[in-house]
Amino acid sequence: METVYSICFMCTVRCPIKVMVENDDVKLIEGNPHVAGIEGSICPKGAAGVSLLNDEERLKRPLIRTGPRGSGQWREASWEEALDYVAAKLAEVKEKYGGRSIALAERAHLNSHISKTFMKALGSPNYFTHDSCCKGSLNTAFRTLTGYTDGQVGVDLGKARHVILYGRNIFESLELKPVKQLMQALDSGTKLTYIDPRVSVTATKAHKYLMIRPGTDLALNYALMHVILKEGLYDKEYVNRWVLGLKELQQFVEPYTPEWAEKETGIPAYEIVSLAREASEAKPAVVFHYGYRCSHYLNEIYFRRSIIMLNALMGSIEAPGGLFFKKGAKDAGKKPLNKLTDQDLPEVTEERCDGVGTPRLPLPDPAHGVVQMLPKAILEEDPYPVKALLVWRFNPLLSIPDYEYTRRALEKLDLVVTIDIQFSETAWYSDVVLPESIYLERGDSIQEANGLKPALYLRRPAVSPRYDTRPGWEIMKSLADRLGIGQYFPYQTLEDLWVYQLQGTGISISDFDAKGFVSLSDEAIYWDRKDGIKLKTPSGKIEFVSSLLEKNGFPSFPAYEPVPAPPEGYFRLMIGRTAAHTHVSTQNNPLLNELVPENVLWINTLQAAKLGIKNGQMVEVISSRGRDTIRAFVTDLIHPEAVFMLHGFGHKVPVQSRCYGKGAMDALLQENVTDMVGGSPALQHVFVTVRPIN
Numbered sequence: 001m002e003t004v005y006s007i008c009f010m011c012t013v014r015c016p017i018k019v020m021v022e023n024d025d026v027k028l029i030e031g032n033p034h035v036a037g038i039e040g041s042i043c044p045k046g047a048a049g050v051s052l053l054n055d056e057e058r059l060k061r062p063l064i065r066t067g068p069r070g071s072g073q074w075r076e077a078s079w080e081e082a083l084d085y086v087a088a089k090l091a092e093v094k095e096k097y098g099g100r101s102i103a104l105a106e107r108a109h110l111n112s113h114i115s116k117t118f119m120k121a122l123g124s125p126n127y128f129t130h131d132s133c134c135k136g137s138l139n140t141a142f143r144t145l146t147g148y149t150d151g152q153v154g155v156d157l158g159k160a161r162h163v164i165l166y167g168r169n170i171f172e173s174l175e176l177k178p179v180k181q182l183m184q185a186l187d188s189g190t191k192l193t194y195i196d197p198r199v200s201v202t203a204t205k206a207h208k209y210l211m212i213r214p215g216t217d218l219a220l221n222y223a224l225m226h227v228i229l230k231e232g233l234y235d236k237e238y239v240n241r242w243v244l245g246l247k248e249l250q251q252f253v254e255p256y257t258p259e260w261a262e263k264e265t266g267i268p269a270y271e272i273v274s275l276a277r278e279a280s281e282a283k284p285a286v287v288f289h290y291g292y293r294c295s296h297y298l299n300e301i302y303f304r305r306s307i308i309m310l311n312a313l314m315g316s317i318e319a320p321g322g323l324f325f326k327k328g329a330k331d332a333g334k335k336p337l338n339k340l341t342d343q344d345l346p347e348v349t350e351e352r353c354d355g356v357g358t359p360r361l362p363l364p365d366p367a368h369g370v371v372q373m374l375p376k377a378i379l380e381e382d383p384y385p386v387k388a389l390l391v392w393r394f395n396p397l398l399s400i401p402d403y404e405y406t407r408r409a410l411e412k413l414d415l416v417v418t419i420d421i422q423f424s425e426t427a428w429y430s431d432v433v434l435p436e437s438i439y440l441e442r443g444d445s446i447q448e449a450n451g452l453k454p455a456l457y458l459r460r461p462a463v464s465p466r467y468d469t470r471p472g473w474e475i476m477k478s479l480a481d482r483l484g485i486g487q488y489f490p491y492q493t494l495e496d497l498w499v500y501q502l503q504g505t506g507i508s509i510s511d512f513d514a515k516g517f518v519s520l521s522d523e524a525i526y527w528d529r530k531d532g533i534k535l536k537t538p539s540g541k542i543e544f545v546s547s548l549l550e551k552n553g554f555p556s557f558p559a560y561e562p563v564p565a566p567p568e569g570y571f572r573l574m575i576g577r578t579a580a581h582t583h584v585s586t587q588n589n590p591l592l593n594e595l596v597p598e599n600v601l602w603i604n605t606l607q608a609a610k611l612g613i614k615n616g617q618m619v620e621v622i623s624s625r626g627r628d629t630i631r632a633f634v635t636d637l638i639h640p641e642a643v644f645m646l647h648g649f650g651h652k653v654p655v656q657s658r659c660y661g662k663g664a665m666d667a668l669l670q671e672n673v674t675d676m677v678g679g680s681p682a683l684q685h686v687f688v689t690v691r692p693i694n
């Protein structure tokens with residue numbers, strides 16, 4: 001049996017894996033035993049990669065639509081024909097409406113430097129990632145406080161002495177390394193406080209679980225700050241050195257007492273006081289976890305800012321057991337990898353179609369855009385027509401709230417092309433579907449994994465492609481060649497691409513052979529907390545009073561305004577993930593489908609009784625945007641104001657036979673509304689009614 005070290009891609013976390021191969025078939029996938037913090041572990045999704053490889057329902061060859069969009073009428077095409085077709089259509093749209101009328105949306109991945117280069121070379125500013133829908137407001141929150149994005153920050157759970165999680169359902173919505181770190185820390189006495197309107201698996205592992213009223217975490221945080229400042233529980237030396245705006249915060253939180261917050265959150269005032277005191281006892285090795293999916297409510301940015309500020313008050317930013325800035329090759333005294341975007345590319349001066357970087361949306365990160373604004377830009381041709389959309393490893397129909405609205409936008413386009421590994425709803429709605437080889441069949445650009453100990457990881461093909469599929473980097477290059485921008489893609493083979501990236505680093509591909517990675521630093525790199533934290537804000541401090549916010553006309557401390565409560569008879573629709581699935585993409589996986597075949601609607605026992613709903617009964621969930629049916633799960637373990645369902649179900653593509661029509665789709669019910677300061681959609685802004693189906 002042959003061993004191939006590679007990188008998992010059953011979800012976006014990209015854990016290092018060891019793939020065991022015999023006769024060009026994958027026998028077993030395990031975690032890479034050589035990687036500290038992984039040591040052979042794998043999650044259920046990672047292990048199920050084997051059944052994705054041999055899935056008969058995968059995309060097998062290029063397809064060109066023959067019937068109306070969404071009708072499921074296709075003809076198979078050769079790669080040459082499909083690529084010629086897409087390139088000709090793109091050229092036509094560019095000729096007629098300009099480069100800016102072409103948009104590309106993807107879930108950021110190892111080859112994103114290739115897609116960014118492609119868009120720049122076409123002269124379009126409209127490159128989008130999924131980021132805003134996941135955590136755009138967190139990205140903005142971090143930039144307002146530190147000048148860094150959330151992606152440049154990590155959490156040192158292994159050394160933390162107290163971890164506070166706000167709906168960060170870490171044991172289900174998981175990443176292997178942090179889960180293992182936290183489990184080990186818990187074994188050695190670390191405290192865990194978990195705050196969620198729903199008793200998730202993580203709640204059951206916590207020392208203290210607080211059932212909060214949905215949407216009121218910001219009130220809780222203002223009260224925590226109130227106590228911390230009033231009782232002088234913060235790290236004075238650290239705050240004096242690194243924080244700008246303590247006095248202003250002090251004045252601001254003065255009225256937000258624990259008693260006030262109790263009324264808002266439902267959490268008793270004494271619990272709030274004791275959480276503030278207990279957390280501060282562990283300082284600076286305390287983590288107020290800033291979250292992962294940060295797209296709940298319209299005040300998302302201010303909530304995420306408040307969490308980061310709590311860490312600053314504890315002195316835990318850049319402390320062992322706290323938050324840290326991720327270090328890269330340069331911090332380790334090494335040369336970073338070359339990216340295609342380092343080239344001298346044409347400058348794109350056009351405005352983005354989503355308004356990012358303009359007075360409409362000044363703060364969200366233009367490196368990602370605000371993808372949930374794309375349907376509106378397309379439908380209203382405002383500020384200009386967008387006519388072609390390339391989608392790569394993203395399913396906007398299910399991952400942007402309000403399915404029907406997004407669908408209407410897709411209808412309006414002259415060209416929709418999807419690069420995927422299976423029939424997503426968006427692929428089903430496309431004109432051309434280009435099938436990508438799955439991660440076990442392809443290599444990708446080398447990964448620069450920044451952190452306390454930066455390292456490089458390599459995805460290598462473990463087996464040959466099962467069907468007539470190609471890797472994405474090759475697909476993009478083939479399109480670029482046809483569009484006359486091939487000169488920006490100076491590679492023919494995967495090896496060429498790797499050599500390009502490694503040039504000047506002194507590292508060669510064979511250095512990855514033994515363990516699958518190359519370490520850039522043996523020691524954890526911390527900056528000196530006394531004087532060496534390289535903050536990127538104009539003041540060089542952690543800006544509680546933020547120059548970025550204020551110069552764009554937003555207050556640093558807006559008075560607390562409650563998110564609207566559901567009217568009588570309505571529930572807030574909360575969503576989340578299960579350990580067995582990745583977002584919207586694994587529900588058809590034969591093994592994972594067996595584990596969790598459908599989602600259910602969590603509803604509080606008393607509310608269910610009022611509505612005459614029994615456990616296991618089918619119900620209809622209705623919002624201002626749509627309706628769907630789902631089985632009820634009647635339980636005491638959810639706050640009465642909310643109902644909850646897993647994201648990722650209610651799939652609509654018949655050829656995905658295992659998951660087709662199973663459960664309900666959250667995107668069908670959600671409203672497309674955005675935190676206009678931070679950039680995230682408020683996925684939990686929507687209210688629903690629920691009625692039993694007899």
Ligand SMILES: Nc1nc2c(c(=O)[nH]1)N[C@H]1C(S)=C(S)[C@@H](COP(=O)(O)OP(=O)(O)OC[C@H]3O[C@@H](n4cnc5c(=O)[nH]c(N)nc54)[C@H](O)[C@@H]3O)O[C@H]1N2
Pocket residue numbers: 009106107130133134135293392393394395396398399400401419420421422423424436437438439472575576582583584585586647666667670683
């Ligand atoms: N309504 C709603 N919207 C949401 C969320 C929610 O909870 N509810 N969650 C948000 C969050 S946190 C996130 S991160 C995003 C995620 O949004 P998405 O990125 O859309 O979700 P995924 O399920 O990760 O994958 C999307 C597509 O990638 C394809 N894919 C998987 N592997 C490959 C590959 O190797 N190559 C190619 N070409 N394609 C591949 C899958 O088949 C799938 O069609 O959604 C956000 N949007």
Ligand SMILES: Nc1nc2c(c(=O)[nH]1)N[C@H]1C(S)=C(S)[C@@H](COP(=O)(O)OP(=O)(O)OC[C@H]3O[C@@H](n4cnc5c(=O)[nH]c(N)nc54)[C@H](O)[C@@H]3O)O[C@H]1N2
Pocket residue numbers: 011012134166167168169170172173174175195196197198200212213214215216217291292293294296574575576577578579580581582583644684
């Ligand atoms: N298995 C698996 N793991 C994953 C992923 C996956 O798809 N599958 N995706 C990865 C990605 S991209 C992301 S973004 C993360 C997401 O990881 P998390 O950020 O942990 O997000 P969710 O799974 O969306 O869980 C949200 C939780 O918030 C709770 N909640 C809802 N409303 C409120 C509220 O008002 N206050 C509080 N305090 N809690 C609330 C919900 O009940 C739910 O338990 O997971 C990552 N890990």
Ligand code: SF4
Pocket residue numbers: 008009010011012013014015042043044045046047174175176
């Ligand atoms: S968390 Fe699981 S699915 Fe995601 S990359 Fe790691 S092993 Fe793969």
Ligand SMILES: [Mo]
Pocket residue numbers: 134135292293
């Ligand atoms: Mo996410």
